[in-house]
Amino acid sequence: MNQFVTPNAKTVTAVNPATGDVLGEALQTPEDQYASIFRQARQAQKVWAKQSFAQRRTHLVKMRNYIRDHAGDLARLISDSNGKTRMDALITEVLPCQLACDWYGKHAAKVLAPERRGPSSLLWIGKRSEVRYEPLGVVGIISPWNYPLSIPFGEILMGLMAGNAIVLKVAAATPLVGEAIEDIIAAGELPDGLFSHIIGSGGKVSTAMFQHGIDKLFFTGSVPTGKQLMAQAAETLTPVSLELGGKDPMIVLKDADLERAANGAAWAGYQNAGQSCGGVERIYVDESVYDRFVTLLAERTKILRHGVPNDECSVDVGSMTTANQRLTVEKQLAEAVDSGATIVAQSKGPEHGEGHFHPATLVTGVNHSMTLMREETFGPIMPVMPFRTEDEAIELANDSPMALTASIWTRNTRHGKALADRVKGGVVAINDHLYTHAMSDVPWGGPGESGIGRTHGPEGLKEMTKTKVVNWDWLRAKRNLWWYPQDRESYDAIRQALHLVAPKSTMDFLKSVVRVLPTMIRKMYF
Template structure:
């Protein structure tokens, strides 16, 4: 009997779609087709691959009206935000623009006697395991540069966003990427891990939980398969004494609450200089109470349901434990009547929190943030570093030199000043500690998806 994957919509708790899972043998056959087709794809001129990928992105943009509604149904993002197309286009266009330079040979010598250079060649078949929270943005980070560099791509999308994987594959194929080169497969965990263990891929890119990352590493052990792992986060914000208070409130609270807090680099803990603390907290509460929790298809809704009830229950548990340990909740759930005890969850702001509480240490991935008072930069740095994670840190100040100096002491992948929850495609996306390892976007994103090959060509025989 064929096993299936069911997508339960958080909007109404009903099955939205159901898709059959490939058996291990069927999956092996799909990977074999990708491997067989990849050399011909890599043999195309780089300019031709770019043209086809760009046409595929244009086809994806033509699907926008349908995709926005599908995202609301699949994972609850309000339609008022228009999907992910702004970020998708920004990242993809940047990676296409830098492709030629990033993939060009590095020449050491070209003389009458020697030509010596380092070239980049594709890794073969790239396996992209994409998450549900930003199903297009996160996939694009790897899919576009992988294809442009001459690799084939096998995409396994999260069960919560099956339609996103189908849309992305269909669009790229419409643009001229061969069907065997861009495949979207429905796989269970056992089949996924078996394929990795069999050394089916030249590289595996995974975005998801720390536990999922460990499973990928275990499966790849001994195969020497490269992995890129973007895992958990507990990103901090720091408001210095010289910060623009209103800008800090707006930027950090949006970073904490957008997408119902379900952002890889969302703000989950905030440290505020004691001179601004009371005002910041008061303004943060007003900001959050201005949100509207409801059906994501309603244009008035600013916060939809979380992607699944079990994700909301994790946040409820963290908040309840923190309150029992002395934290003070500042948002009255009654202000958000759409909170049904299920996937629809009222946002929360907590004060009187400590790092002994799970809500300040473990990833919440939901609409809750704890705020602590600090006396100076040193205390803020110590608290920001007191985490198992390190993806981004957001510093709010008028002093760029001070922000850079603070950044020198932070264990994180990206330092932001006066902004949060953003990926700059010209800069590498990476993390430290339990956030994982690897490099996406920028020219380093191309280096991660290719291997170096040295050419030492002696032009004379003596």
């Protein structure tokens, strides 16, 4: 790990969004050190790539143990930096990171092992291939403030186990969590220069990443910023993996367990003050159970304890992370109410004061003409609509350019799985929502404006590699049939070979063998 410190460097101030208290300062990385960071990363990666998967795993075990031993401190720092509750920080950030150390450490060798492939046709009878997954080189990661530890750390682990060097840029709102990641990596005792954390302007850092030739960029954030980075990456043909927006629907069927559905909606919609790209943003409920569901969810919304997170875990919903995001949420809600929506229930908590608080809010009377139902809200607002038929529910759920996650709630799992085929989404859960981001063994990401590529799971590991095919011929012929000199006899043999691949009958196949083999043997070996 590299830390770059200059006495006169500018600093970034970290503030607790729930209280306004200053948490500390982090030194910005001087821009004149960027070139050195990328140069050292590339040098260190060449050495790291030669280590076996077992050797790389030993470093992850040390990181895992550090996370285990400092779980409480990490949860508190994340909570204070982001505004989420201690429980949210522990269960959605710290625990997934420890689990990720285990899974990637144990499974990377198998996932990224070379794959032997035999001939795909009789025409390639002598050919053999091996598909290899080689390290990319230097991977850039730009991460968000809503999950400042678990999002970048999982990608760091995938990159390291695949044999890459990592250059990380965390969100400006949570710089101290970036420094905590440095501490975790330091506990892993990686080679110098293999991991670096740059603190600075997002635009300047991303530009530096492309200018200094990173081999791939992993970005998590907004759709507009993702599009800007993709355009910037096009100038150098740098591949990107983008995890962007979510406007995730929840469909409640008439046979659903309404108690579970209401409990699940409350958690997946209000958790992290609604600042989860994979959280519930829209709910569609069968009209026959609509009133009952709204009553249940309203009860759960009203009793939520809303306030400043604390070590006693006496708060269910904390503050939002930034003032701008809170204003976005307030604007969407106000527009919906002006257009006829009704606020059914809200949690009670402190006034704004020094914190970026917004109450958990349940809204009915909404429709798809409202911004609240079309654009990502990223806040603790839950709009609910009734539907008459399942076809209507599917149509409403799919009426969005974003398709990160979705959920279907029903007692009939088989029916839920069948409906999942018709719902757009990178993840469609049955009777649950959001939690799969913590599962290291399954991919995360979605189509459309939810992004490009996948992280997590075998798919995420392979995103951290470049594919190479090594091909050879065990027949050891002097020449291939189609090599020079070309003549009519070779041409006719290849024409007959088409019947070997797609014979009209068994007799046609046998005739083709008789016509092709003698020419092949004569032309290739004599």
